């Protein structure tokens with residue numbers, strides 16, 4: 311801070327000022343009045359002070375108006391006025407109509423500015439609303455307000471108590487209310503509370519308090535949370551199209567329900583449970599809903615049927631595609647040899663497209679991983695596989711006894727989707743050979759292959775080059791990848807075969823293929839497309855399954871609900887069990903699915919909000935309750 315003495319003299323009066331420039335880099339300037347009632351506008355002083363503080367002729371007394379004329383002014387500063395300082399400072403009070411500034415005190419050591427303020431509003435009894443002017447007594451109330459620059463601001467408020475003169479009123483004495491300034495018992499102004507609440511809504515308690523501290527809003531995490539919980543709920547809209555979906559409190563254990571207005575994409579509510587009762591209850595309170603978009607759960611279907619019997623139920627298209635993909639994954643689990651054969655075919659096709667590189671001499675000095683290590687890996691793999699088989703058998707046994715899926719999931723400590731995935735399988739999972747991870751090198755593979763094609767085969771050199779690009783791991787990992795490229799070259803394969811998951815000797819996983827399967831062709835990578843070509847050309851059953859599923863996806867994308875029944879008939883007659891079962895499942899919810907394939911509504915906005923909810927949940931380290939999550943989800947800026 312640098313202090314300058316600034317004087318102001320004009321023909322009639324002479325005043326002496328002392329001014330502290332709090333921050334030379336900004337226009338925040340505090341004018342400290344020593345005597346008189348003159349102020350100079352902060353931006354103006356900031357413009358003139360540095361220039362004149364260098365001036366040897368500068369005297370403690372300045373003629374500010376004349377100086378101001380010499381300084382070229384920005385256009386917006388054309389009209390300067392010189393009102394008394396209290397009038398000027400009064401502009402920054404929370405409510406100028408109610409509050410009147412009487413005096414001020416600046417405590418430099420505590421960086422605190424205290425304003426003495428009285429009230430001048432006309433008062434009505436809070437009970438009977440009769441206006442009154444008969445003062446009972448006065449008392450002082452201290453409120454914290456938004457900070458002014460680096461100074462905390464306190465309002466020392468002299469408020470009144472009044473008599474209520476209405477003969478029938480039960481209230482005889484009441485304190486003055488300041489609805490535009492602060493809540494009745496609050497120690498902070500409304501606008502400070504608003505700022506703090508915004509911090510809390512955006513970041514939650516801990517982070518919000520830390521940000522608040524940075525911004526000069528001192529508070530505790532608990533206070534922020536209280537403010538967030540007390541935030542008034544925005545005026546209820548009358549939603550017509552509603553999106554319903556579940557969200558996980560704890561995956562596999564506890565779920566809640568989210569309700570989103572599909573017209574304006576705003577979250578309407580967050581329910582603590584995934585239950586038909588709660589949804590039905592919510593819908594009875596919101597009778598304007600005419601369309602409800604949901605997943606395929608029978609639970610929500612039941613809740614909607616009870617709560618809004620006239621509403622059109624629409625199954626979300628995303629969930630239909632998801633169900634199809636799951637059916638395909640189950641189907642592909644049984645096609646392991648075909649998946650593997652297609653991988654070899656893809657490697658060949660990729661080599662034809664990309665071209666192989668002549669193999670440089672092979673380096674044979676590196677030792678193989680020890681036999682003990684290999685045995686350990688195999689044992690661990692066997693153990694994992696045994697656990698999968700045990701889970702598979704347990705799930706199928708429980709299901710055969712008629713146990714509900716939710717109970718199976720709770721008993722075995724796994725998620726419902728996992729139970730469903732195991733139930734779709736017709737045989738236990740086969741053992742999977744461990745995969746080399748090489749994940750850290752993955753972002754640099756394109757570069758390494760390009761250098762390899764250019765003829766650079768020195769792995770140490772390549773390691774140094776990748777390090778320059780930001781790779782922060784060992785040379786050994788790079789060297790392992792280069793060895794793979796070398797082996798591929800020696801075998802006559804293109805280097806690209808070493809980076810693609812579709813060319814691995816054991817083939818890609820059924821799950822990975824199922825995702826590629828439902829992905830639109832235009833969005834597939836080159837190797838993925840080559841793989842799909844290999845897979846569907848090799849086997850007529852696979853080709854048929856592919857044609858059928860593409861036909862279904864076309865129905866979904868082009869919204870041709872009318873053609874659904876014909877597709878279902880074809881799928882049931884195809885002889886592909888997984889797809890027949892999928893078609894049979896569609897039959898159970900046919901009306902809602904046909905609506906989903908016809909109407910434009912979808913749960914895309916709901917999924918977006920679920921992602922946001924996950925973020926909010928994690929920001930609270932899993933401790934936030936449904937009330938807090940609901941407030942933050944609905945009201946966050």
Ligand SMILES: [Zn+2]
Nearest residue numbers: 435438474479
């Ligand atoms: Zn009264």
